[in-house]
Amino acid sequence: MTHITRVSLRRASNSCPTMVLTFHPKATMPVRLEDHASRLGITAEQLVHRFISEGMRQHVSDNATPGELGTSLEEMFVRNGVLAA
Numbered sequence: 001m002t003h004i005t006r007v008s009l010r011r012a013s014n015s016c017p018t019m020v021l022t023f024h025p026k027a028t029m030p031v032r033l034e035d036h037a038s039r040l041g042i043t044a045e046q047l048v049h050r051f052i053s054e055g056m057r058q059h060v061s062d063n064a065t066p067g068e069l070g071t072s073l074e075e076m077f078v079r080n081g082v083l084a085a
Contacts (some may be wrong), residue, residue, distance in 0.1 A: 003027035 002025035019080045023030055030044070037047040070076035077083040 003029060 003026070004021055004022075005024050007020040008020050008022075010020070012018075031048055033044045038071045040047065042050075068076065068079040070079050074083065078085050
């Protein structure tokens with residue numbers, strides 16, 4: 001059990017969306033994340049990023065179609081759902 005007590009996604013106008021995880025005061029998960037990240041030589045934030053990316057990999061591949069090219073990297077990312085238009 002992770003004892004995450006709250007997950008909130010904030011979308012302020014003209015800024016990047018922010019996701020905040022709030023843990024129970026006695027939860028050991030934050031320390032365990034920091035310890036594991038330290039063993040890998042990365043930050044806890046980078047470890048969480050890896051977990052989210054890996055967790056979403058199957059979702060992306062389930063819905064995958066051949067990628068559409070664009071005239072720029074940004075246009076290609078928009079056409080393929082990586083970035084919003």
